[in-house]
Amino acid sequence: MTHTARRIGRSLALVLPVVMVLSGTLAVTSVPWAASDKDSQLLAASSETVSKPAKPHAPQDVLREKLLVELQEKDPGTALTALQRAVEQRPSLARHCMSIARALGKAAVEQYGPARAHRFSRPVCDTSFASGVAQFS
Numbered sequence: 584m585t586h587t588a589r590r591i592g593r594s595l596a597l598v599l600p601v602v603m604v605l606s607g608t609l610a611v612t613s614v615p616w617a618a619s620d621k622d623s624q625l626l627a628a629s630s631e632t633v634s635k636p637a638k639p640h641a642p643q644d645v646l647r648e649k650l651l652v653e654l655q656e657k658d659p660g661t662a663l664t665a666l667q668r669a670v671e672q673r674p675s676l677a678r679h680c681m682s683i684a685r686a687l688g689k690a691a692v693e694q695y696g697p698a699r700a701h702r703f704s705r706p707v708c709d710t711s712f713a714s715g716v717a718q719f720s
Contacts, residue, residue, distance in 0.1 A: 642673070643682075643683065646666070646676060646683060647679075647686055650662045650687060651690050654687055654690050654691060654694070659703035659712070660703045663684070663687065666683060667708075680707070680711070681711040684707055684712040684715060685711050685715035686715065687712055687715065688713065688714065688715020688716040688718070688719065689715050691712075691716060692715075692716055692719045692720055693719070697719075701717075
């Protein structure tokens with residue numbers, strides 16, 4: 584009896600790993616993330632962090648970020664001049680000019696304080712920069 588049990592044990596010891604590897608391989612190839620369609624891809628169950636794909640930035644958002652960096656590196660006057668030129672070059676940005684100028688006003692108050700930021704005011708986008716400075720003072 585023990586001889587038969589050993590024989591069955593040895594057979595299982597050889598066959599079982601092969602069966603497990605093959606079934607695991609087949610399982611991985613049949614899951615939805617193996618599909619070529621990117622919309623049907625799923626995350627692994629063990630994944631804890633999920634990152635969303637980056638949205639393409641709108642031109643006004645790109646301009647706002649660029650001007651805020653320019654304000655930090657140089658001064659608000661340079662950023663306002665660049666805003667005015669950008670709106671002249673791309674008239675489609677004119678409807679966003681006021682919000683961008685207000686954002687520049689807020690950033691100028693944060694960096695320079697209300698009194699010094701107000702000195703950079705000029706009539707760009709209906710004095711929205713000045714209203715942004717006043718609003719966040």
